[in-house]
Amino acid sequence: MINHSRLIWIIFLLLAGFMLYLFFQTTTPQDQSRRAESQIYVSTSKVQSALLTRKVDALGTALAYDSARIVNASSDYLIELNIGEGQPVKKGDLIARFNDLEERARIAELKALMTEQNRQLARLKNLTRTQASAQSLLDEQQAKVNATRAQLDALEARLNELVILAPFDGVLGLRQVSNGAYLATGTELTTLDDISKIRVEFNIAERYLAALQTDMVISADNIAYPGFAFQGKVKAIDPRIDPVTRSVKVHAVIDNADLKLRPGMLLNVHVELAKAEVVQIAEKAVMPLQSKHYVFVVGAEDKVRQVEIIPGQRLPGLVEVISGLKVGDEIVTEGSQKLRTGVVITRSEP
Known part of the structure; x- marks a missing residue:
């Protein structure tokens, strides 16, 4: 009986030990996993x-260095037109001439009249030296001369308006009118652009304003010339900051002697600012x-x-x-x- 009871206790202890073994085997890896996951x-x-070396990138637009719309100042018939589309012209070259026969005839008439009036004026000046009564005639004749001179100046100004000359060296645009047409005042004949240099307009964020200076070197590239960089310099910085974009407008100039760049092109502009820590x-x-x-x-x-x-x-x-x-x-x-x-x-x- 005693041996049987002892056997039961031994079996119980073995079973308890086995249960403890299973408990530690199942809980320890989970605890270790949770501790590992917590790290x-x-x-x-x-x-x-x-x-x-701070480098600022921006999108810019190419502009002609000088640009003008060629329009007529007076209404009349176009009698001479010298517009070679896309061709260069020099300052002072004739672009167009309007009918000026009436103005030239009237100018010739007034010049003849002024010659006679000046002769009469000279005669009256001699008379005033001996006759006091001739002074009033002299004043009257002087007024006539002045009036004729004014008419002549007005006609010569009108004559100048009938001739259009190139205001600067540049390249002519497309022709918008035909020779012989009657044109109303303000009609556009063509355009004239100086593209020997290109102005590039772009915006820079205001935080770079302190580091931005004129004559800083820029480079620009365009999709039409992959792998090629155009070099230029900053020439002007707008004194105002745009209150909406908080940016400042900048103009740079790029030499364009080979005429690769054209007004209106989109340029990727890169500005090299001063080095900073x-x-x-x-x-x-x-x-x-x-x-x-x-x-x-x-x-x-x-x-x-x-x-x-x-x-x-x-x-x-x-x-x-x-x-x-x-x-x-x-x-x-x-x-x-x-x-x-x-x-x-x-x-x-x-």
């Missing part, structure tokens, strides 16, 4: 400063979210917090930080997908 491994780095981080640390950008900063007790930054110029693998970080901050560069503010991180082995 988030990330890579971090310190924010550093770097000397950066900037805050720079690895591009992989930046997390874009909608229109904003964030990084995780490591704080006390290895807790992270999400910080918004404003990125600037980008280089391969690197990005400038305009605001949001300072030199010496520790940021997460890899493994930020599982993070949120307040999480404690564990640094990965290098």
Whole structure:
């Protein structure tokens, strides 16, 4: 009986030990797994400063250095037209002449009349030396001469309006009228553009205004000439900032002696600003979210917090930080997908 009872206790103890063994075997891996999951491994780095040659990119529009619409100032018949479409002209070259026969005849008539009036005026001047009564006649004759002179000046001005000369060196545009047509005042005959130089108009964000100066070097490229860069310089900076876009308008000039560039072309403009010491981080640390950008900063007790930054110029693998970080901050560069503010991180082995 005693042996039987002892056997039962032995069996009970063995069974209890087996149950404890099973318990520890089943719970220990789960606890270890939970502890492993609670540790988030990330890579971090310190924010550093770097000397950066700031380069600003913008979209620009090519404009003629000088441009004019050639229109007539008076209504009349077109009797001579010298518009070689797309051909160069020099300043002062004849572009068009209108019917001026009536004006020339009237000018000849007035010149003859003035000659006679001036002869009468000279005779009266001699009389005033001996006859005081001749002074009133002299004044009357002088008034006639002045009136005729005024009519002659008006007709000569009218005659000049009937001749259109090139106001500057340039290239003529397409012809819009035909020789012999009667044209109303203000009718466009053609266009004239000086494209030996090209003005490039583009906008730069106001934060670069302090670094922007005239005579800075720019380069520009266009889809029509892949791989080719046009060189120029900044010539003018608008004194006003656009209150809507918060940008400043800039004009640069590019030499165009080979006439490759044409007014209206879209140009990719690159402006090289002065070198500056900037805050720079690895591009992989930046997390874009909608229109904003964030990084995780490591704080006390290895807790992270999400910080918004404003990125600037980008280089391969690197990005400038305009605001949001300072030199010496520790940021997460890899493994930020599982993070949120307040999480404690564990640094990965290098």
